[in-house]
Amino acid sequence: MSRTENVALVIPTLNAVRWWGELHRSLLAQSVRPEQVIIVDSMSDDGTADLARAAGYRVAPVRRSEFDHGATRQFAVNLAERAGAVVFLTQDAVLVEPDALQLLLSALDDPSVAVAYGRQRARPHSGDIEAHARAFNYPAFSRVTSLADVAQIGLKAAFCSNSFAAYRREALMQVGGFPSDTIFGEDTLVAAKLLLQGWKVAYCADACVYHSHDYSYAQEFRRYFDVGVMHTRERWLIDQLGEPANEGARFVRSEIRFLMKTSPWLIPSALLRSAIKYCSYQLGRREHLLPRALKKTISLNRNFWIRENARAGGNGTMPLA
DSSP states (O other), X not given: OOOOTTEEEEEEESXXXXXXXXXXXXXXXOSSOOSEEEXXXXXXXXXXXXXXXXXXXXXXXXXXXXXXXXXXXXXXXXXOTTOSEEEEEOTTOEXXXXXXXXXXXXXXXXXXXXXXXXXXXXXXXXXXXXXXXXXXXXXXXXXXXXXXXXXXXXXXXXXXXXXXEEEEHHHHHHTTSSOSSOSSOHHHHXXXXXXXXXXXXXXXXXXXXXXOOOOOHHHHHHHHHHHHXXXXXXXXXXXXXXXXXXXXHHHHHHHHHHHHHHOGGGHHHHHHHHHHHHHHHHHHHTGGGSOHHHHHHHOSOHHHHHHHHHHHTTOOOOOOX
8 A cells, every 4th residue: 555546644633733834744744645635623713724725635624512533533534435545643743754654554555454553652852651651552563463362462452543543444434434422442443343354453663653642640530531431331342352451550560660760750650640540440431320410520522421411412413514
């Protein structure tokens, strides 16, 4: 899939002006160019859509209140009906090398691979805690996983990130596309379905982006609450691929070793973060015990609960613009 005449690049945006210059320059520097770039913009009010149009990109607006991690991306996939491959990139990611896109797409040259995702490196000025998180989840060696790997690594076999990922469109549509009304993890959900259908997932360590978040304690809590909710509502994921057991403990051990070498004074903060993640994840797994108003308050994806409340009240949801 090194040819790009039938490749679409999709970037969901919301008030992305502060990242636009760096992102756009990294796209222009690529050794290959996708046939079309689709900016799915959630009604930005900072001029993002104007910048995208000026760059020659197609802008597809969606209502901000109706943004959905899965449905909005599937909206873009449907627009790219001629594409053989669809690449997703987040607005705050920057392609590191001019061949990043080409290297990612080359993973699809293997006809058994349905999705490939790239390596995420912490931005140069990120803290050591975030630098370790990126290095742990996105190591320096590539790998390809199949359903056969589930017995050894469980749910990790379906790990994938739409911050920088390329999908074989035919395979994506074969499993029904991205799910709608999911709070989090549309990429992992699709990767799991692809594995169950006999496809493979490729991790391309040579295809790199700078992408990292220095989350506050509160943001960590909200994010992992949403992960717990997703694992509860998408129970088939756990039933088919297994619990994410031992991964958290392995992460903590790795993080302590890393920080002992780089910044030992951060270890108490790191341990507190791990405790917050664990507690909020477990709370998310028990979200059925909580009132919807509280879930909205403590969730990172508050629109999910607003839409759910509207559905419960019989109002339904508004279609994408």
